[in-house]
Every structure is written in structure tokens, then in C-alpha cells.
Amino acid sequence: MAVALLALALGAFAIGTTEFVIMGLLPEVGADLGVPLSSAGHLISAYALGVVIGAPLLTALSTRLPRKSALLLFLGLFVVGNLTTVLAPEHATVFAARVVAGLPHGAYLGLATLVAARLVGPAKQATAVSRVLLGLTVANIVGVPGGTYLGQLLGWRAAFLVVAALGGLAALGVAAFVPRVEAAPGSGLRSELSALGRRPVVLGLTTAVFGFAGVFAVYSYVSPMMTELAGLNGGAIPVVLALFGVGMTLGSLLVGPLADRALLPTIYGSLAALAVVLVLFTFAVHTPLTAVLGIIVLGAAGFGVTAPLQVFVMDRAGTAPTLAAASNHSAFNLANAGGAWLGGLGIGAGWGLTSPAWIGAVLAAVGLGLAVLTGSAHHRERRQEDRETAAETPEPARG
Structure with a gap:
């Protein structure tokens, strides 16, 4: 395989x-x-x-x-x-x-x-x-x-x-x-649309939009932040972007096994870590070494959100997960656009080049709140499924 x-x-x-x-x-x-x-x-x-x-x-x-x-x-x-x-x-x-x-x-x-x-x-x-x-x-x-x-x-x-x-x-x-x-049997368009409308799936997709928007609020403006705040030469920006990719790779390698053991706690932990990293980045970005280290950690924390959310959305879509799985990537692209837009609003309002990181931290915190709501909806749906299964199971005959 x-x-x-x-x-x-x-x-x-x-x-x-x-x-x-x-x-x-x-x-x-x-x-x-x-x-x-x-x-x-x-x-x-x-x-x-x-x-x-x-x-x-x-x-x-x-x-x-x-x-x-x-x-x-x-x-x-x-x-x-x-x-x-x-x-x-x-x-x-x-x-x-x-x-x-x-x-x-x-x-x-x-x-x-x-x-x-x-x-x-x-x-x-x-x-x-x-x-x-x-x-x-x-x-x-x-x-x-x-x-x-x-x-x-x-x-x-x-x-x-x-x-x-x-x-x-x-x-x-x-x-x-x-x-x-x-x-899978029963995975036609009607089933796919029905699965996409399930409350945990909708909340999972919304969590992806807000949580990942926090990453792109900063990533979209990494070049001016690195040159004007960290004092790096413009020629170093491609290296910085590559190091962000290194962080994403490390996050991907780490988060997969963790999510296999405990999916929802991994989602909560990734979003909480992302919010903390974004706050710390507002201080770290003023020194070249800490700014570069911050970019690597940001990549790792940011990508820690993606795979667990993808698995959660697929799981809660049941036997018709294809549309939900694809829609999750639409959600991430909306996050890219929304994060860049909101980060730009902060800069345009005169809040400074660190404002995208503060805005990103707020977005990640909102994503964490949505993830908790998602988890609650997931557990309620699971309990309902268990009750329905128990009601359908015939009691053993008494001799």
C-alpha cells in the first residue's frame, strides 16, 4: 500500500x-x-x-x-x-x-x-x-x-x-x-448531499475555515513581516517559505499517529497550539532567529489542523463521505482567502505588521470554540445512533 x-x-x-x-x-x-x-x-x-x-x-x-x-x-x-x-x-x-x-x-x-x-x-x-x-x-x-x-x-x-x-x-x-x-452502497448524490448537511459535518467544515484562516492571515504577509520587522534580506524570503513547508511536513508526520489514537483531542490541541503560536509570533518576529523559528513552528501547528479535520469530516459523513471530504478542501481555500483579507484589514487600519498574527490568533481561538461545539454534536449523534441500534436489537429469548 x-x-x-x-x-x-x-x-x-x-x-x-x-x-x-x-x-x-x-x-x-x-x-x-x-x-x-x-x-x-x-x-x-x-x-x-x-x-x-x-x-x-x-x-x-x-x-x-x-x-x-x-x-x-x-x-x-x-x-x-x-x-x-x-x-x-x-x-x-x-x-x-x-x-x-x-x-x-x-x-x-x-x-x-x-x-x-x-x-x-x-x-x-x-x-x-x-x-x-x-x-x-x-x-x-x-x-x-x-x-x-x-x-x-x-x-x-x-x-x-x-x-x-x-x-x-x-x-x-x-x-x-x-x-x-x-x-460504497447508497453513496449516490442524494446520500452525499444528506451527509454534507449533518450538523457535525457542517461544524467541522466551519472549523476548518476559521482555524486555517489564522495561518493564512500571517502567511500572506510573511514577506513584509520578515523584511521590515525581522530585518531579513529580501533574498532570504524563498528560504523562509521553504522552512514554513518544512514545518508543515513535520506537523503532518507528527499529527497523523496522534489523531489515530485520539482524533478530537488532537483537533483541540492543534487549534489551541496554533492560537498560542500566533500570539508568541507577534513577539518573536522582531528578531531574525526567533522569527525564522516561529515560521517553522507556525507551519507545524497550522498543518496539524488539516489531516485530523479531514478524517473527522469523512467519518461523520458515514457511508457517503466523498462530497464532504472534497468540500473540506473548499473550506481550506476559503480560509486562505479570508485569512489574507482579514490580515490585510488589520494592516490597512494602521494596526501594524504584527496585527495579522493577532487576528490569526483570534481566528484560531474561534476555530477551537467551533471544534468544541463540533465535538459535542458528534457525541450527541453517537449517543443517538447507539440508542437506535439498541432499540433495533432484539432481546435474547428467555428460557
Whole structure:
């Protein structure tokens, strides 16, 4: 199963690379397309738009497909979107291509984590999910810096050509090594929508939005914080971003086994740790060494939220978890956008460059409160299920 998980993680690596590599290539993209930097930045929003639309839409359309076939379909669409990005001649068509490339993002990651959990069984599903999502964290260490360097050296389109090739390689790996996994009985669209509306699932998704928004309130403004507050040279920023990815990887490796042992306590602990780290970061960011260490710890604490929430949402969706699993990645993308927006509001209000960290701490604390409500709803639902099971079980005959 290790090779199958590796193939699924490679798809996540390609997705993570294409999502973030464009941020380091905006000057090259703008110059090549003949548009200002602000217009080039809209291509980031185009991808996010594709993610938010595509996660529920593609998942809904593929509920009756075998899991492996759906994964290959999503990877195929991903390759087409990135190849179209390479070939698109002007800004409008590149924008459309980025939307297409983002469509399978949440659908693939949701289904890949679901398949990974099914392959290893309930006892190790959090570890399996974290291993697949490890592809996203490694993308921030290797894929994004490497793609940025390649794009600056050979032109920005070269980066997306390599991403398309990685998506094709992941598809070959899935075809060769991931076993056929059928959709569970009763997992049609109606069941998926019903599962998505369950109270613990809704609360879990809302927790993801607020909790992870705390991370991106800071991450979105890490460059000015590091240069203006920590005093680092601008050339050190790619290294800082890579170290954030290292922290994410460490968090992924640590949190999976913990969540397998105690899922809800791991979610509570991760969100509480994130809030504390964000508060401490407001003080640590004023010195180069502590600022860099703070970024690593922030990456670890932030990614500690993702895999446990993914497993929780899948678990509470019951026999129809596909749409819920995909929607969780839409929630994380909403967190990205919302955290960046709220962090920017703090800076714009004149509260200073540390204000995004304070805002992020508040968001993480709200996420923790929602997680506690989620846990309470989960326990009530479990007790109700136990009562219904007990009522349906016939009493043994008395002799």
C-alpha cells in the first residue's frame, strides 16, 4: 500500500506546486502577457475560484464512478488545465485555464484521502490521510521554490509544463498501483448531499475555515513581516517559505499517529497550539532567529489542523463521505482567502505588521470554540445512533 499512497501523494504534490508557484512568478507572467502585476495576480484568484466551484461539482458528477476511475478523471483534467495554461496566448485564456486547473483540486484531494483511509483501515486512517497530504507540504519545500527557479530561468510557462508532467506521472502511478475501490452502497448524490448537511459535518467544515484562516492571515504577509520587522534580506524570503513547508511536513508526520489514537483531542490541541503560536509570533518576529523559528513552528501547528479535520469530516459523513471530504478542501481555500483579507484589514487600519498574527490568533481561538461545539454534536449523534441500534436489537429469548 505504500506505493499506492506515494502515487496519491504525488498528485497532491503536483496540485500544491501549481497552486503556489505562480505567486513567485507574477512579474514574469505579467511581463509576458503584457498586463500589470495586479492583473497577473488575478490568476491566483482564478485558481481559487476553480477549487471552490470544482470540489462540489466534480464530486457530485462522479459519485457513481469507481473511486480509481474518478481519481484518473480528476488528474486528467488537472493535466489539461496546466497544459492549456502553457499554451494560452493571452491573459483571458490563461485566466480560464487556471480556473480549469483548479477545478479538480478539492475533488482529487478529497477522494485521494478517502481512498487512502480505506486502503489502510480505521486504525491508521489519519496517518494515511496525512501521508497523502504530505505531498502538499513537500510541494512548498521543493516544488514551489524549484518551479519558481525554473520559471525565472526558462520562462514561467516551463514551470506549468513540468507540473502537467507531474500530474501525468501521478495518473500513471494511480493506474498502476492504486487498487480498484468501489463506491460504497447508497453513496449516490442524494446520500452525499444528506451527509454534507449533518450538523457535525457542517461544524467541522466551519472549523476548518476559521482555524486555517489564522495561518493564512500571517502567511500572506510573511514577506513584509520578515523584511521590515525581522530585518531579513529580501533574498532570504524563498528560504523562509521553504522552512514554513518544512514545518508543515513535520506537523503532518507528527499529527497523523496522534489523531489515530485520539482524533478530537488532537483537533483541540492543534487549534489551541496554533492560537498560542500566533500570539508568541507577534513577539518573536522582531528578531531574525526567533522569527525564522516561529515560521517553522507556525507551519507545524497550522498543518496539524488539516489531516485530523479531514478524517473527522469523512467519518461523520458515514457511508457517503466523498462530497464532504472534497468540500473540506473548499473550506481550506476559503480560509486562505479570508485569512489574507482579514490580515490585510488589520494592516490597512494602521494596526501594524504584527496585527495579522493577532487576528490569526483570534481566528484560531474561534476555530477551537467551533471544534468544541463540533465535538459535542458528534457525541450527541453517537449517543443517538447507539440508542437506535439498541432499540433495533432484539432481546435474547428467555428460557
